[in-house]
Amino acid sequence: MIKNWLKNIGPGPLVAAAFIGPGTVTMCTLAGVNFGYALLWALSLSIIATIVLQEMSSRLGIITQKGLAETIKAEIKSPILKGAAVFLILSAIVVGNTAYEAGNISGGVLGLEAVFSQQQIETGLVSVNVFSVxxxxxxxxxxxxxxYKVIERALVGLVILMSLAFFITAILTGPNLLEVLKGALIPSYPENSILTIIGLIGTTVVPYNLFLHASLVKEKWHHNSDLKYARKDTIIAVVLGGLVSMSVMVSSSAIQVNDVNSAADLAKGLEPLFGVYSKYFLAIGLFAAGITSAITAPLAAAYVACGCLGWNSNLKSGYFRGIWMFVLVVGIISSSVGIKSIEIIKFAQVANGILLPVVAGFLIWIMNRASVLGNYKNNVKQNVFGIVILSITIFLGLKSILKVFQVL
Incomplete structure (x- = not known):
């Protein structure tokens, strides 16, 4: 049974690897430090929302054998709307992932530095971080x-490593299981928690994962009968990913100080309380979170760019490689020499804030088109869930844009 499940494990863990990046780890750390277990319910809600949207995305990929960007481009008939959609998607995913890539690599570096300390090479003009390279x-x-199989196996291994590291860290802190359960199931809104709640949901329900998932499933599965494997794969991976995020929040809840601003601070804070091993487990988890996101972000950007521009999305095609190389190299340079492209990141945040509800809306619209999916279009229950989640994404999108412009 386990052997059969491992054989049919697919893009789900890659999707989990993509949303559990350094940003998610940092957001969960801050939520745990500032609010204890009180906001675990936001992650429970995020898990449900992510499963619903990712299931739609994977179903679309298997039935049509096309990526989400290609399908959106094909289904929008108005040239103006099509151009606007392509521009928004390219801006948010390709530009956004390029801007965030330095953060993904830097997150992995923090994990290594928590164990090996900082390693810099001075070249006279700039100081280069060895771990970033x-x-x-x-x-x-x-x-x-x-x-694809090599990438999948490597990322599945890293996700398992990351999961074990964060789970063990949480266990070492000796959490109150009843309080954890209460926090995960009963919504509460502590004072000044609204932006943290938005952040927790926003780092889990990720726009580029919808594009990534639709593209990856067609690398793995080619028949309608494979849908059952894809659904199981999605549910298990997203739930596992959500539990990893919860583990980080539980771990950080054990720190009774307020000067923790990142997961690296959390690693240092755990050591005197729970021993040196807790620091090492957390460092391993942070390294795995960083490197998995550093791989999936360029991959998603390449699939999206090729889908939008009509290029071959084969993993070995020149255009495909050119896109992910650009994203990765910019990230390596920015991370290794400490460049922070604040304006580009702000632009990416605004684009993502607009893109999430737009893509969720497009996805639900496409999933109801019999001309695209035939008998596999959404049923009533799937549409109800989808519309509720669409409403949440609109709220999140507005909040994230207002936050960027410092209205909130």
């Missing part, structure tokens, strides 16, 4: 091989 080379090598 090492992580970049690892990601480059894996993507350049251009074999």
């Amino acid at each position: 090492i992580i970049g080379i690892l990601a480059f090598s894996l993507l350049y091989i251009g074999n």
